[in-house]
Amino acid sequence: MSPFLRFSFYGVAVSFYFFSAFISMSTPSPEKRIEQLRKEIAEHDERYYRNAAPTISDFEYDLLKSELQALESAHPEFSRENSPTKIVGDDRSRGFEKFSHRVPMQSLDNTYSEGEFLDFCARLAKEIPADKMRFLVEPKIDGVSVSYTYENGKFVRALTRGNGVEGDDISRHVVNIAGVPAELKPIDGKPLPKIVEIRGEIYMRTDEFLRINAEREAEGLEPFANPRNLTAGTIKSQNPEESARRRLDTFVYGLGACEPAGTFATLSELREMLHAWGFPLTDFCGNALGGDVAMAKIRELGELRKNYPFPTDGAVVKLDSLALQRKLGEKSNAPRWAIAFKYAPEQAETTLRAITLQIGRTGKITPVAELEPVEVAGTTVSRATLHNEDEIARKDLRVGDRVIVEKAGEIIPQVVRFVPEKRKPDAEIFSFEKELKKLGIDAERPLRLIDPAKPEKGTERAVAWYLKEKDTPELRVRRLIYFSGKSCMDIPNLGESVATQLVERGFVKTPADLYALTFEQALSLEKFKEKSAKNLLDGIEASRSRELWRLINGLGIPGIGEEYAKILAKKFRSLTALKNATEEQVFDALIKGENSKGSVLVANILAFFEKEQNRALCDAFVSAGLNTEITSTGTDEPAGTEQIFEGKIFVLTGTLPTLKRDDAKKMIEARGGKVSGSVSKKTSCVLAGEEAGSKLDKARELGVEVIDEAEFLRRIGESASAPAATENSDSGELLLF
Numbered sequence: 001m002s003p004f005l006r007f008s009f010y011g012v013a014v015s016f017y018f019f020s021a022f023i024s025m026s027t028p029s030p031e032k033r034i035e036q037l038r039k040e041i042a043e044h045d046e047r048y049y050r051n052a053a054p055t056i057s058d059f060e061y062d063l064l065k066s067e068l069q070a071l072e073s074a075h076p077e078f079s080r081e082n083s084p085t086k087i088v089g090d091d092r093s094r095g096f097e098k099f100s101h102r103v104p105m106q107s108l109d110n111t112y113s114e115g116e117f118l119d120f121c122a123r124l125a126k127e128i129p130a131d132k133m134r135f136l137v138e139p140k141i142d143g144v145s146v147s148y149t150y151e152n153g154k155f156v157r158a159l160t161r162g163n164g165v166e167g168d169d170i171s172r173h174v175v176n177i178a179g180v181p182a183e184l185k186p187i188d189g190k191p192l193p194k195i196v197e198i199r200g201e202i203y204m205r206t207d208e209f210l211r212i213n214a215e216r217e218a219e220g221l222e223p224f225a226n227p228r229n230l231t232a233g234t235i236k237s238q239n240p241e242e243s244a245r246r247r248l249d250t251f252v253y254g255l256g257a258c259e260p261a262g263t264f265a266t267l268s269e270l271r272e273m274l275h276a277w278g279f280p281l282t283d284f285c286g287n288a289l290g291g292d293v294a295m296a297k298i299r300e301l302g303e304l305r306k307n308y309p310f311p312t313d314g315a316v317v318k319l320d321s322l323a324l325q326r327k328l329g330e331k332s333n334a335p336r337w338a339i340a341f342k343y344a345p346e347q348a349e350t351t352l353r354a355i356t357l358q359i360g361r362t363g364k365i366t367p368v369a370e371l372e373p374v375e376v377a378g379t380t381v382s383r384a385t386l387h388n389e390d391e392i393a394r395k396d397l398r399v400g401d402r403v404i405v406e407k408a409g410e411i412i413p414q415v416v417r418f419v420p421e422k423r424k425p426d427a428e429i430f431s432f433e434k435e436l437k438k439l440g441i442d443a444e445r446p447l448r449l450i451d452p453a454k455p456e457k458g459t460e461r462a463v464a465w466y467l468k469e470k471d472t473p474e475l476r477v478r479r480l481i482y483f484s485g486k487s488c489m490d491i492p493n494l495g496e497s498v499a500t501q502l503v504e505r506g507f508v509k510t511p512a513d514l515y516a517l518t519f520e521q522a523l524s525l526e527k528f529k530e531k532s533a534k535n536l537l538d539g540i541e542a543s544r545s546r547e548l549w550r551l552i553n554g555l556g557i558p559g560i561g562e563e564y565a566k567i568l569a570k571k572f573r574s575l576t577a578l579k580n581a582t583e584e585q586v587f588d589a590l591i592k593g594e595n596s597k598g599s600v601l602v603a604n605i606l607a608f609f610e611k612e613q614n615r616a617l618c619d620a621f622v623s624a625g626l627n628t629e630i631t632s633t634g635t636d637e638p639a640g641t642e643q644i645f646e647g648k649i650f651v652l653t654g655t656l657p658t659l660k661r662d663d664a665k666k667m668i669e670a671r672g673g674k675v676s677g678s679v680s681k682k683t684s685c686v687l688a689g690e691e692a693g694s695k696l697d698k699a700r701e702l703g704v705e706v707i708d709e710a711e712f713l714r715r716i717g718e719s720a721s722a723p724a725a726t727e728n729s730d731s732g733e734l735l736l737f
């Protein structure tokens with residue numbers, strides 16, 4: 001399709017596309033542009049699928065992809081097998097066991113235009129008689145694709161799409177997902193499939209997303225951008241406690257492998273069976289004979305979805321008959337028998353009245369767009385985050401501009417761009433630095449090391465500005481709220497109002513002062529009576545014995561959240577040891593722990609403990625009698641377990657005589673080792689049980705040490721008796737890994 005045709009199809013995209021064409025005055029050659037686009041899209045894929053942190057909207061992303069698609073069709077000589085238009089995005093992450101899909105998981109072609117949708121139907125019409133063109137039209141759930149495998153009715157595992165061929169095993173999350181049956185029961189006497197892969201989506205309801213974000217904001221943490229990212233972050237989190245606190249849901253809609261083949265003839269039949277087995281299905285599933293009826297259903301769904309409690313970004317239209325699906329077949333990354341019709345995000349135009357600066361817990365300064373209130377997708381929008389200085393520059397936003405606002409995932413408002421033809425000639429380029437000066441804010445944009453492992457690579461500027469002075473009353477309040485939050489010391493009743501009063505009255509400067517708060521002081525707080533004062537003090541008292549990682553998390557070191565706090569606690573085992581750690585030790589803990597973000601974090605940790613007031617804070621925690629030494633790292637291992645597997649990477653395979661997978665893994669990790677899903681040259685040792693398959697062969701081939709359970713237990717000095725079963729140990733999939 002030529003770019004010209006695209007203009008007439010894309011509705012809202014038209015002016016956006018013109019605008020990007022307009023700013024890139026010197027048009028690169030098709031070959032160069034294809035190269036640029038491939039690189040750019042691959043980077044966005046990495047951020048979207050692997051890091052769950054995209055930097056552009058889905059709509060902008062789809063535009064890049066369709067530009068690339070158009071160029072590749074026009075210039076087949078530059079077509080490549082590995083172009084992002086031909087492969088599925090890869091969500092595989094480190095630390096997850098990988099399993100192959102029996103039938104690969106694909107992506108879907110998409111369109112925003114009715115014309116293109118009808119083109120799709122016309123292509124199908126060439127191969128299918130009109131009276132057989134029966135479609136299902138379903139909501140496209142904006143979540144993370146999943147495949148649930150059942151063998152003889154028993155749940156075996158849940159996998160992410162991964163690279164389409166193999167995915168990450170996320171089975172342990174399934175207990176937290178409402179509606180995934182542990183077992184399928186035969187319905188109406190029909191035998192259960194021997195093997196069935198059921199395809200669907202894991203998603204987060206909008207109200208749950210808003211709840212989690214409200215909680216984060218109350219703790220001074222950055223909110224998540226949209227429910228899809230939060231879903232991906234939650235299922236890929238290595239922190240089961242955190243995941244368990246977040247509600248996830250699922251819908252199922254499709255089939256992968258199924259034995260015996262021919263169990264289902266249509267998707268409608270499949271849906272009925274899935275419903276009978278107890279899986280959650282979307283209420284809306286339109287039956288449509290032919291493209292025009294399907295289009296009408298798409299429009300109908302476009303209205304209905306505005307009131308859905310879950311995020312949708314389009315409609316999926318697919319042929320109902322599995323035989324016809326097979327007849328049409330598939331391309332490398334998407335079937336020919338289905339298409340996603342995506343609804344362009346609702347947008348509105350308004351005026352950017354001002355750009356204000358908001359200061360967070362760590363002193364980070366975030367620019368905010370103050371907008372003339374405008375209605376977008378059902379609510380009035382008057383503010384939107386602008387993320388950072390670079391983002392304002394990238395979009396060249398200026399105060400007084402008319403701007404286009406949309407809601408990312410229909411929830412969080414974003415300023416997309418300014419309207420060039422409405423810009424006033426005297427509109428001034430926004431200067432962050434000038435603004436800071438005008439407000440009398442003393443701030444810096446710190447330099448950070450790109451990679452301490454390779455200092456020759458130099459430094460770069462952090463994207464955000466930070467206050468230089470880190471001890472303003474506002475920051476003290478933010479820190480106190482964060483310190484008392486659920487993911488840190490979990491002190492109930494210490495919210496915004498109490499924290500503000502404690503700071504304003506001079507009772508508390510640093511979180512350590514909380515532990516010297518008197519009953520009289522608590523009683524003097526607004527609306528406090530004896531009972532509430534006692535409750536507050538009891539909460540503070542109880543927090544003295546919280547786990548070390550919570551205290552480390554509560555320090556508020558930039559970039560150190562729950563997950564890293566646990567790594568540090570486990571490694572250093574006392575606050576004082578962490579405080580006095582050398583660069584090398586911190587580096588070892590984070591980088592050798594195969595932590596890709598480690599480099600920036602090492603710099604942050606060292607900078608934190610260099611500051612005298614932070615060192616004093618740690619000492620004050622020790623003096624106040626807090627638990628500053630390890631009692632538990634979440635592995636329930638006793639304190640002081642010798643780190644005999646420090647730096648070693650284990651692979652577990654086969655059925656062990658007495659140990660369960662989770663338990664063996666915990667035992668290794670508690671002793672400083674890591675467990676990986678696949679054997680490579682880096683593997684230190686394979687712990688093998690019965691029926692150990694290809695992993696054992698690979699280990700032998702590479703000359704990696706192989707031990708059995710008895711030897712493993714001998715090394716850790718334990719006898720062969722299984723430890724108490726863990727929470728998830730009977731979740732089904734225990735034997736082969």
Ligand code: IVH
Nearest residue numbers: 106107108138139140141145201253254316
């Ligand atoms: S059918 C790929 N139905 O959208 C084979 N997919 O962007 C056919 N999705 O990978 C998929 N809701 O994960 C289908 N009702 C629905 C869907 C749906 C969401 C996802 C799916 C796919 C992605 C493509």
